[in-house]
Amino acid sequence: MHATRSSWLKSISTALGLMIAAAAVPVRAQQTAAPPAQENKDNMIFTADKMLVAFSIAESSAADFEAVMEKVKEVLAKSDKPERKQQAQHWKVLRLEASQGGVLTYFCYIDQVVKGATYDPFKILAEGMPPDEVRKLYEKLAPGLKGINLAPLAKIIDMSGGGL
Numbered sequence: 001m002h003a004t005r006s007s008w009l010k011s012i013s014t015a016l017g018l019m020i021a022a023a024a025v026p027v028r029a030q031q032t033a034a035p036p037a038q039e040n041k042d043n044m045i046f047t048a049d050k051m052l053v054a055f056s057i058a059e060s061s062a063a064d065f066e067a068v069m070e071k072v073k074e075v076l077a078k079s080d081k082p083e084r085k086q087q088a089q090h091w092k093v094l095r096l097e098a099s100q101g102g103v104l105t106y107f108c109y110i111d112q113v114v115k116g117a118t119y120d121p122f123k124i125l126a127e128g129m130p131p132d133e134v135r136k137l138y139e140k141l142a143p144g145l146k147g148i149n150l151a152p153l154a155k156i157i158d159m160s161g162g163g164l
Contacts, residue, residue, distance in 0.1 A: 042118050044119040044123070045118050046110070046113045046150075046152065047115065047152075048113060048152030048153060048154075049112065049113055050111055050152070050153040051109075051119075051150065051151065051152055052109055052110075052153055053108040053119065053148065053150055054105055054108075054147075054151070055107075055108070055145065055148055056103050056104075056105055056145075056148070057104050057105075057106060057144050058102060058104075058144035058146060059102050060144060061140075061141060062095075065106060065144070065145075067137070068121055068125070068141055069093050071129065072121045072124050072125060073088065074128070075124055075125055075127060075129065076088040076124065079127065079128065081127075083116070084117070084124070084127075086114045087110075087114050087117055089112075090110055090111050091119075092108070092109045092111070093108055093109075094106065094107045095107070103146050122134060122137075
């Protein structure tokens, strides 16, 4: 069964990675050029200090996406891993108030990236939920996932004079 879970998680991670790679826009130009995506590469491990991740979700799947992110929040809170606690402290999920063409945009603003830790929602869920439950969540959400854009952020100006 462990091999099945591992194979399934690898498939989910690869699928999510391919969706991210396909949806990524030229904002990645700030990073150094990397070799083509490899099957095991986790595109949700970030090197920038701050990140903005935009999820484009079909309006009909909005409740599913929000339920998944609530579960991620629960898994982060219950985790014994210190990096998961750090992630939870610096990860905000926001949404545009109105849809555009039947698609809602959700933003994950990460104001202090935990280097080396994945921000892949399904990999995080797999740490705290049974594989069958994670698979059901993924299968329910996947058809409504229209794109993922990754944007490493750089501080330019802090209008308050304090920290950004």
